[in-house]
Structure formats: C-alpha cells, structure tokens
Amino acid sequence: MPRSSFILVVAMLSAFGLIASDVYLPAMPSMTHAFGIADWQMPQTVSFYLLALAVSQLVYGPLSDRYGRKPVLMGAGLLYLVGSLGCAAAGSYSAFLAWRMIEAMGAAAGLVIGRALIADTCDKRTSAKVYAIVYPLVSLSPALAPVIGGHLAAQFGWRADFIFVAGFGAVALLLALIRLPETLPAAARVRTNPFNGFSQVLRDRGFRRYTLVVCAIYCAWFVYLTQSPFLLTRAGLSEEQIGWMYLPLTAGIIGANWLTKRGLEYWPYDRLVAAGVVCFALGGVVFLGVAAMDWRNAAGVVLPMCLVSLANGSSLSLSVSGAIAAEHGHAATASGLVGFCQIGSAALMAMAISAVFGTSLAVLAGAVAMFSLIALGACLGSCLHHGRD
Structure with missing residues (x-):
C-alpha cells in the first residue's frame, strides 16, 4: 500500500474538481x-462544467503518459485557479459560464492524474483498496462543499464560494508539488503518438463493461445534484438547510467504501460490483414509489438517494479501478477515457433531462430507475461472459 501522505494528496487532487462542481448548489x-x-x-452551469471536465480528461491522460505526471498537473492546476477566481468576479451569466469551463479544463488534470498515480504504484486489487480509502475522502466533497457553500453564500454572497474553491485548489497543488513523487520515469514514457492508446483501451471488453456501470451511477448522481x-x-428549506441534506448521502458512500474494502478480502471482485448495483436498483424502485405517492417533503427527496449512494461508494470505485487496471496496458489514457465517459455522460444527461422535462420528483425518480437498469444490464453481461476474481 502507498504511504498515507500519498493517498491524502491524491484524494485532494481528485476532490478539488468535484468541490468546484458542488459548492454553489445551495x-x-x-x-x-x-x-x-x-x-x-x-x-x-453544472452541465457545461462537467462537459469541459470530461473532454479535457481525454487530453491529460495521453499528455501525462508522454511528459510525466507532475509537469502536466502543475500547468493545469494554474488554469484551475484562474478559472475559479474568474467565476468569483463574473458579472453576467455568460461570463460565469465561460469561466466555469476554464475552471473545469484545469480541474480535469486532478482527476486523471490522481487515478494514474494509483495505477502507476498498485496492482488491480491493491488499487481497489486504495480507492476504498480515497473515495470516502473524495466523497466528503459533494457533501461538505454544499454545506460550506451554503453558509458562505448566506453570510458573504455566492462569490465567496469560488474564492474558497480557489484556496482549496492552491493548497492541493502546493502539497502535490512538495509531497508527490514523479511515478512515471522517463524510460517508461510514451515516445510515439500518445493518443494511439485510445483504440487499444476501447477494444478491451472489461474496460467497456466497467465503464458502463460507472456512467450509469454517475448519471443518476448528477441528475440528483x-x-x-x-x-x-x-x-421549504433554506440555503443552509439544503447544504446539510447532502451529508446522509456521504455517510452512505463512506459506509459502502468501508464494507467494500473489507469485502475484497473475502468476495470476488465482480460480486461486490453487483451488490452495489442491486442497491442502486432498489433506490430507483423506492424513488418511483415516492413519486407515485406524490411525497414532496425533504425525506422523499433524500432517503431514496441514500440507497443509490451505496452503489456510489462500492460499485463506482470498483468499476473505475477495474476499467483502468484492465488488460489494455495504458493506465493514464484509460483514466482519461473513463473520466470522459463518466463525466461527459453525466453532463449530457443532467442537461438534457433538466431542459426537456424540467425539475420535479417524477423526473428524478424516472431518471434514477432508468440508469439503474442500465447498470444491472452491464452486470448481467459480466456474469454471462465470465466471472472475475
């Protein structure tokens, strides 16, 4: 297992993009x-941020395979800081949207290179154990960020949210500069066209199946957000109260991550993935029941999502690890590609569902149920082909 300082910095790098996504929700x-x-x-604004975050990940994986992890990370981190401060200063919706996309272009490097650092230093099962530590830390961001953002917005206005985001990113980059080693030595770097690895990754059946599970869970998550x-x-909830409503979901994610880490010692890898997806499907069923009863209070919105959060804490982290550590042999390229599919699909679905159907409990319930069926189909395909340890 890598050192605890390494895991903490990787978690912070992975989190600062998600903090920027969620901090202003209330x-x-x-x-x-x-x-x-x-x-x-x-x-x-969330959807466009996610689209820019997704597309940028396609670039950072191959670039870091060619030039190393740290140089690419530092350059992108500066872009993230500029974008965050630009959001804080934006005077119009269009300017805010533009700065959000610049912020996302920088944030993408933390996600891609964080996963590549783990793949550089761990095998598949060890990677899954590291993710079981990293994901609870990362999962604190979508819960704590709205809490912090809600209070900052109430006390100082929404612009304070993005000043906070810039400060967190600066701390993460400083720690990365000081504490992280370069995990890809010069001799191991790609000398040919670094983008050639995409075709090899996409031909890997395991990569495709795990990525479909990741996308289904993340689409449901961001439609909810x-x-x-x-x-x-x-x-009837205030901004501060809305922020607290994301904490139970984080508790579910952290609990599922802890159980997953323990379960890896005793259960086959794909059985754990399937167990989380079953919780996902149960959450979809409960959502449909709540919508049918027209239960419009806060409990009707939050409690069904707690079941979905169990899949976020188990199946999501395992499937990300499985996709990157599959047989293709291109860790950073696979990291960028799974991130592109994960976040790009979530951005498109969240944008399309809000624009076409609006915001209602029935829309949310139908979306979660649909995505859970997609994840179940991917798990069934895995069982039909072969089991993985």
Missing part, C-alpha cells in the same frame, strides 16, 4: 435571480 436559486435567468438555466436544490427549495 446558492443556485439566488444566483438565478442575481443573473436574471430562468430556473432551468442555472443547472446548465441538479434537480435536488430546486425540489428541496420547494419543500
């Missing part, structure tokens, strides 16, 4: 009024 309704836009437009602030506001 402030979305007030930002909608500040920019003078319609309700459905504000969730698009873009729908829930409006549903909770309609339920």
